[in-house]
Amino acid sequence: MTKMQKDAAKDIIVNILGFVMAQKYGEALDAIDKAYKLFKSEKSAEYISIVMSLNSLVKVVSGEGQVQDALASVKYAGDLAGFAKSETAEFFKEYALAEIYYKNKDTFVALCHYNNAKNLCISIKDEYELSGYVIARIKQIRSEQEFLFPPTSDPLVSLVKIGRSITAQTDIDVLLRVIAEETKLALQADRCTVFLLDKEKNELWSKVALGLDSQELRFPADKGLAGYTVKTGESINITDAYNDSRFNPEVDKSTGYTTKTILCMPIKNNNQDIIGAFQVLNKLNGVFTKNDEDLLIAIGGSASIALENAQLF
DSSP states (O other): OOHHHHHHHHHHHHHHHHHHHTTOHHHHHHHHHHHHHHHHHTTOHHHHHHHHHHHHHHHHHTTOSOHHHHHHHHHHHHHHHHHHTOHHHHHHHHHHHHHHHHHTTOHHHHHHHHHHHHHHHHHTTTTTSOHHHHHHHHHHHHTTOOOOSSOOOOHHHHHHHHHHHHHHOOOHHHHHHHHHHHHHHHHTEEEEEEEEEETTTTEEEESOBTTSOOOOEEEETTSHHHHHHHHHOOOEEESOGGGOTTOOTHHHHHHOOOOOOEEEEEEEOTTOOEEEEEEEEEESSSOOOHHHHHHHHHHHHHHHHHHHHTTOO
């Protein structure tokens, strides 16, 4: 495969993972089917192996497939990974096996595969940013927790990744996407938007709205929940959006999205000046907790340093 084909293939896998973590299993399986046909036409053993592992994982966690059939399919995916000499495909094989065995309550075997996946994460430099999930799973098994899907990412891993972006990124679009993506994963939410304060124009603006097409959005700095947060410095944790007078449902009406839970919090720099705000939507399981609020404060500390290092403020 050419570099362009590899980049396109990676984007496809990332898109599938997004569906899986959001528990949109039907859309994930549709995307996997299309990806399988594409990679088969390109004769890419590496990416055929990856989508086969993901297909087996999705069918088991969604309850649509039998464990033995899934294990047999992942074994074949492993053979393809070996043929392709791809550590990335080997990682997805190990991760899929670990999830399947964990769901089937065979925690000893699951732990072995999670440890294999963790080691492979190091080798492939956490290419798909799943190390947080793997580490969290290992901790869950060791503390004898029940299998739940999607897995929760280890908060410390998310903080480390955001910390890396302080020195690794100066491009504002890439930087904001890293921050928003890691925040969404760490808090197990469906969407995250990072708003920045333009003091000269007294506007909030964003180029990141995960779950929507990335585009610049601007509005007066005192409008909406993000505006309220920036103006007052207060955090907002809404557990039922449509029964809260502070929520404006017009955006949902225009986009077709349904907002249920909201966590909105200011981003402050080291001088405690407000430079923006997080708006995180729809906790995947339940509502946003005090632990989520504390984690978002910690993420905001790292994010503000990264943003100021990018010479935005």
